[in-house]
Amino acid sequence: MTHPGSSPLDERGTPRAELAQATRALQDEVRGTRIDGRRARELAGIVAEVARELRDSGADDEVGRLHMGPGPVNRGQTLSPVYNVDTWDGRRMQGTVTFARFHHGSVGTAHGGAIGLWADDVLGRLSRELSEGRARTACLHVQYRASVPVGAPVWFTAWADDADGRKRELHATLEDDGTALVTVDGLFVEPRIPLNGH
Numbered sequence: 001m002t003h004p005g006s007s008p009l010d011e012r013g014t015p016r017a018e019l020a021q022a023t024r025a026l027q028d029e030v031r032g033t034r035i036d037g038r039r040a041r042e043l044a045g046i047v048a049e050v051a052r053e054l055r056d057s058g059a060d061d062e063v064g065r066l067h068m069g070p071g072p073v074n075r076g077q078t079l080s081p082v083y084n085v086d087t088w089d090g091r092r093m094q095g096t097v098t099f100a101r102f103h104h105g106s107v108g109t110a111h112g113g114a115i116g117l118w119a120d121d122v123l124g125r126l127s128r129e130l131s132e133g134r135a136r137t138a139c140l141h142v143q144y145r146a147s148v149p150v151g152a153p154v155w156f157t158a159w160a161d162d163a164d165g166r167k168r169e170l171h172a173t174l175e176d177d178g179t180a181l182v183t184v185d186g187l188f189v190e191p192r193i194p195l196n197g198h
């Protein structure tokens, strides 16, 4: 399903979404591979060739445009963990996020920065669902209360307080079996001077 203003990168099953998915798999497998040095060098050449072809094919400027409804967030942004929004009632968003091997921090747990990245992304998405104005992250307070597993979906909830002028406080939790693993409090502010296209 196509959404107004969305890029083909948003759509599950499109060739470009498949390319993003294959890139995620590459990121995961490069991490800690035991491949031998000679083959690693050959593969580096192949990957470099792929990168060259992509660069030569040009790029649009719409990587920030996202699918707004429920479903997986997949916009060719392969840094952030993939998350699925399962429910959205206009105030509260719930779903699951899976941190991949690529997002590994210390042994067996997700990297704190990857968790912060995900939090910024999901709160940014929530903010855009809530208002037309382009708010930006002014402040993000992430509390790491327990380890977040890698390779298994984790339940999240994100919600917003009422807007106070250009400011809006947004919150998110990651939880497992009712135990809070991470709590996030963010402040998003609509810039006094809006930036073109942002």
Ligand SMILES: CCCCCCCC/C=C\CCCCCCCC(=O)SCCNC(=O)CCNC(=O)[C@H](O)C(C)(C)COP(=O)(O)OP(=O)(O)OC[C@H]1O[C@@H](n2cnc3c(N)ncnc32)[C@H](O)[C@@H]1OP(=O)(O)O
Pocket: 005, 064, 065, 066, 067, 068, 120, 121, 122, 123, 124, 125, 126, 128, 135, 136, 137, 138, 139, 165, 166, 167, 187, 189, 190, 191, 192, 193
């Ligand atoms: C094309 C169509 C697409 C449609 C589809 C979209 C779907 C989307 C889905 C998913 C998207 C997910 C995408 C990811 C989202 C990621 C978001 C980011 O990462 S944004 C990048 C990181 N953030 C920055 O780069 C900000 C840099 N900072 C600034 O630009 C400014 O400092 C800004 C805008 C935050 C504030 O600047 P001022 O000049 O406009 O505001 P002043 O007047 O100073 O402050 C306003 C109020 O805010 C408070 N404030 C400002 N900064 C604060 C802070 N750091 N802490 C506490 N309060 C702060 C101030 O005290 C003031 O409060 P008082 O009105 O007096 O009550």
